[in-house]
Amino acid sequence: MTRKRPSSNRPFILVSNDDGIDSPGILALARSLARIGEVVVVAPSTQQSAVGHAITVQVPLRTHRFYRNGKMFGWAVDGTPADCVKLAVLSLLDRKPDLVVSGINHGMNTAINIIYSGTVSAATEGSILGIPSIAVSLATHDTTADLGTAALFARKLAREVLRRGLPPGTLLNVNIPNVPRGEIAGVKVTEQGRSWWDDGFERRIDPQGREYYWLVGTYKRDQNRNCDDYALRKNFISITPLHYRLTDSGLLREMNDWNVERLW
Amino acid sequence: MTRKRPSSNRPFILVSNDDGIDSPGILALARSLARIGEVVVVAPSTQQSAVGHAITVQVPLRTHRFYRNGKMFGWAVDGTPADCVKLAVLSLLDRKPDLVVSGINHGMNTAINIIYSGTVSAATEGSILGIPSIAVSLATHDTTADLGTAALFARKLAREVLRRGLPPGTLLNVNIPNVPRGEIAGVKVTEQGRSWWDDGFERRIDPQGREYYWLVGTYKRDQNRNCDDYALRKNFISITPLHYRLTDSGLLREMNDWNVERLW
Numbered sequence: 001m002t003r004k005r006p007s008s009n010r011p012f013i014l015v016s017n018d019d020g021i022d023s024p025g026i027l028a029l030a031r032s033l034a035r036i037g038e039v040v041v042v043a044p045s046t047q048q049s050a051v052g053h054a055i056t057v058q059v060p061l062r063t064h065r066f067y068r069n070g071k072m073f074g075w076a077v078d079g080t081p082a083d084c085v086k087l088a089v090l091s092l093l094d095r096k097p098d099l100v101v102s103g104i105n106h107g108m109n110t111a112i113n114i115i116y117s118g119t120v121s122a123a124t125e126g127s128i129l130g131i132p133s134i135a136v137s138l139a140t141h142d143t144t145a146d147l148g149t150a151a152l153f154a155r156k157l158a159r160e161v162l163r164r165g166l167p168p169g170t171l172l173n174v175n176i177p178n179v180p181r182g183e184i185a186g187v188k189v190t191e192q193g194r195s196w197w198d199d200g201f202e203r204r205i206d207p208q209g210r211e212y213y214w215l216v217g218t219y220k221r222d223q224n225r226n227c228d229d230y231a232l233r234k235n236f237i238s239i240t241p242l243h244y245r246l247t248d249s250g251l252l253r254e255m256n257d258w259n260v261e262r263l264w
Numbered sequence: 265m266t267r268k269r270p271s272s273n274r275p276f277i278l279v280s281n282d283d284g285i286d287s288p289g290i291l292a293l294a295r296s297l298a299r300i301g302e303v304v305v306v307a308p309s310t311q312q313s314a315v316g317h318a319i320t321v322q323v324p325l326r327t328h329r330f331y332r333n334g335k336m337f338g339w340a341v342d343g344t345p346a347d348c349v350k351l352a353v354l355s356l357l358d359r360k361p362d363l364v365v366s367g368i369n370h371g372m373n374t375a376i377n378i379i380y381s382g383t384v385s386a387a388t389e390g391s392i393l394g395i396p397s398i399a400v401s402l403a404t405h406d407t408t409a410d411l412g413t414a415a416l417f418a419r420k421l422a423r424e425v426l427r428r429g430l431p432p433g434t435l436l437n438v439n440i441p442n443v444p445r446g447e448i449a450g451v452k453v454t455e456q457g458r459s460w461w462d463d464g465f466e467r468r469i470d471p472q473g474r475e476y477y478w479l480v481g482t483y484k485r486d487q488n489r490n491c492d493d494y495a496l497r498k499n500f501i502s503i504t505p506l507h508y509r510l511t512d513s514g515l516l517r518e519m520n521d522w523n524v525e526r527l528w
Contacts, residue, residue, distance in 0.1 A: 052346070053316030053379045060468070060476035082316070082380075087477060091465040112392065115317045115508055116346075128376065128460075156527045164522070170512045187524040191511045196392075201355040204324070212324040213351060239524060241515035244379055247455045248434045251505035258428070260451040260503060263420045 011037035011162050014088055014097035014126070018048040018081045018105065018118025021066045021074055024143060025104035025150075029136065030074070032151035033101060036159055040097070041066075041074025042088035044081060044118075049107075051118040053125070054080045061087055081122035089129050099162055100126030103136030104150045106143050108175045110228040111195035114242065123171045124244060132166040134158065139232055140178035149184060150176040153237055173240045177232050185235040192240055193227030196220050275301035275426050278352055278361035278390070282312040282345045282369065282382025285330045285338055288407060289368035289414075293400065294337070296415035297365060300423055304361070305330075305338025306352035308345060308382075313371075315382040317389075318344045325351055345386035353393050363426055364390030367400030368414045370407050372439045374492040375459035378506065387435045388508060396430040398422060403496055404442035413448060414440040417501055430505075437504045441496050449499040456504055457491030460484050 013033050017026045021043035033039050045064070056079045066076040075092055077084045085100060102122035109117040119135045126133030134157060138150045153176060161172065173192075177184065199217035206212055221229045231238040277297050281290045285307035297303050309328070320343045330340040339356060341348045349364060366386035373381040383399045390397030398421060402414045417440060425436065437456075441448065463481035470476055485493045495502040 047322065050319045050321045051316065052318040052385065054318045055314045055316070055380055055479070057314045057479055058311065060478045061465070062474070062476050086463065086479070087465055090463055091467065091477060112508075114510060115388070116319055121316065124379070153528065160522065160527060167512075167515055167518075170515050184528060187528045189516055189519045189522070189524055191516065192509065199350065199354055201325070201351055203355065210326070212326050213355060214324045215319070215321060215350070237528065239519070241512040241519060242510045243512040243515075244376075244510065245456065246378060246506045246508065248431075248505040248507040251431055251434050251507075252453055252455065254431075255453045255503070255505060258424065258453070260453055263424060264417065264448060264451045264501065 011098040012095065013037040013039050013158065014085065014100045015039055015041045016043045016081055016084045016100065016102050016122040018044065018051065018122065020044050020047045021076045025106055025147060028147035028151040029101060029104045029154055032155045033158055036155055040093060042077060042084045042092060043074060044084060045076035045078050048080055048118045050116045051080045051121065052116050053082055053121045055082045055086065056080060081118040082125040085122050085125040085129070089131065097131055099158055100131050100133040101136065101154060101158055103154065104147055105137035107137060107141045108139040108232060109135065109137040109173060110175055110232065111193035111222060112197065114173060114192060120173055127169055127171040130168065132161050133171040134161060134174060135171065136174045136176070138176045138178055145178055149181050169245065170241055170243050173242050175228055175232050175238045177235045177237065179235050183235055184237060188231040188236045188238055190228045190231045190238045190240050191226050192242065193222035193224065193229040195222040195229045275362045276359065277301040277303050277422065278349065278364045279303055279305045280307045280345055280348045280364065280366050280386040282308065282315065282386065284308050284311045285340045289370055289411060292411035292415040293365060293368050293418055296419045297422055300419055304357060306341060306348045306356060307338060308348055309340035309342050312344055312382045314380045315344045315385065316380050317346055317385045319346045319350065320344060345382040346389040349386050349389040349393070353395065361395055363422055364395050364397040365400065365418060365422055367418065368411055369401035371401060371405045372403040372496060373399065373401040373437060374439055374496065375457035375486060376461065378437060378456060384437055391433055391435040394432065396425050397435040398425060398438060399435065400438045400440070402440045402442055409442055413445050433509065434505055434507050437506050439492055439496050439502045441499045441501065443499050447499055448501060452495040452500045452502055454492045454495045454502045454504050455490050456506065457486035457488065457493040459486040459493045
């Protein structure tokens, strides 16, 4: 395999996603970022929505070159978004990227959705590997939606992050409202919302008489003005800084009174 | 499908895992918890290691009854650990469980491993659904290891959590050292460690001349005395309280100086 080597001293940017390497979102993102850096695309060969932070450990990973219009566009990996970033950084690429950008996802990744998101997971893996990382999502599942605003803003923010860096173990989760460019109200730094899914399962019977279940749900939006979902609803671009230090310090303090020693 | 109905007023406990419904770990856990409550098992039909917080949205879920020694042991779900808990709570069970316990996993789930862990993910889904939840892992991949200590401690902690409850959106992540019962040093409430994987990929060529990659890595342990990995190494049972509020407040404050408005 020929290894990807950056051909200049421009910033070296790894682009991935969870919608798959053939999605319109990753094409718009790669094209936009190519204006400010050397872009390499390493992305799942197939759609990987809601994979969370899965990695492949039971089977080996395979890669193949993915072409668009007869030109190599990137590496397709038979794996998850986190696999793609891990494999790119630790094996496929000759040097460490200066930035990881994941997206452009079709569908917002706000509030509780963040922990199910493959798009965010690719950026999380970047941050785990010590690389400033950004996840970019457009708030619509319409795959014919205009990606221009998202691609443009991703580039502006990428330039800013390349200049400033990010603290270790953090990443930026960006959500773009699906409205015409002129209707974007601005940009807000937000908190992860506490919106939640009022979920259920629809039980159906297949032609052979066997049951199966579809997940169905209604999204209950957090009305807090500082949160990601509120910003989106008001047509603001939302940037949420995230980390993966999961210790609940409040409960940890409280548990000092539990006398856990006594449990053994 | 007949729905599972608790036959008494004892605590109603949902048990799941990521190693699959046929694993020795879930059997030991279910048997131990059956001494303090009504247990129902809903678990993946196959091994789901390192699936992170994946859920199934592209295809429907299927369930089937899983038997041990001619008796129904639980429901097997063709899905992830998070799917199992979601489906159990929202559809299979007639009432909300009082507690979700996931495990006993073969292999520790500490530090960075937490975000890849299917075992933790099942408990996370329980906490998302408003149910006190516990993940239990034994620090060995040896599937013939003695599960007695882990099963006993899981029961003791389950009883305590049933009595005290847990704050909304939190869960307890428990790791048990793989040593004889007499060598357990005690129990510690810990922080998620900052241990990390020095990972790489081993590139191989298959008999058809095509490349494939295996993930390989060395675990670099956090030496902080308050962390999960340190407790385990000193033969303490480790309990880490976790949450999924991922906003990085430090970076959020810092970003107030970025003037992000200017980026649009």
